[in-house]
Amino acid sequence: MGRPPCCDKVGVKKGPWTPEEDLILVSYIQEHGPGNWRAVPTNTGLMRCNKSCRLRWTNYLRPGIKRGNFTEEEEKLIIHLQALLGNRWAAIASYLPERTDNDIKNYWNTHMKKKIKKLQAGDGSSMSGGLPSDQSVSKGRWERRLQTDIHMAKQALREALSLDKPNCQTELKSFTKPCQPATSSSTTKYASSTENISRWLQGWMKNPPKPGAAPSNSEYEQHSINNMVGTDSSSSEASASAANNDGSASPIVFESLLNVDSSTPEMSETSLFQGESKPISEAQVQLSLLETWLMDYLVQ
């Protein structure tokens, strides 16, 4: 007995959206802002379910979305992030504000998988644990959110410190693009996100989550460790297998795909992550190292 469909099958249109429908949806959102999706079909007269409206907006109509033609930089970043986060496309997408999770997911499934397979064929020694997409789904949702939140906080911090290089600024600016819907409510949703994050970060720093409140168990720690190790080209076989236990792709493959300089920060940190589960404080340190590495990658 599953949950009933989000919307009645009868009278609900499916399939590709017409330009007219797009226009109606965009006009409505310009006026009322995104959100309260349940009200959208009713108020617009669109014969679509609210979910469909939301998806259409977030994946296609939302301002600031870049479509197609992934740059080499984006590709590299996706590969890095996929190795770190697994198939958490929403989290990955949060690092590429101009791309949607759906877009990244599609790109990964069509282009990247192929590339990796090719590489596998060329170098049979690697990828003992299968493709990254085979990753276990055991990682909790809280972990995904944590990753995303950390990234958002980092973005806010970066903005505050003006650390970004030009192309990263472009990405951030997509949140505040002038082409956003003009209404205050809709722009607020996107344009003020960095402000909100800044505030959130400030609050977080004042009142850091208690260890007990967050999922501070060793599962997360171990995943962090595995993921970190999974990006380490110089790691031992044991390390690689640790990553692959999680279903992550062999670091060797990503290394060769990316041609990453072996002097990347995490290389020197790897030794920190060898061993059994650690207390939460150390897990936090690991996380910050992970983020440091990512930050360095982005700022490079």
Place this chain on the structure above:
DNA sequence: AAATGCTCCAACCGCTCAGTG
């Protein structure tokens, strides 16, 4: 030119989580 196979991506489905009363 027609048939067939393949690729790619927009959209859907089902699940989980968070918020609310």
Place this chain on the structure above:
DNA sequence: TCACTGAGCGGTTGGAGCATT
């Protein structure tokens, strides 16, 4: 505490368009 609902996420699918035979 529990049930309900809305929102978000990741996996999967359908079909349009392109390539090949």
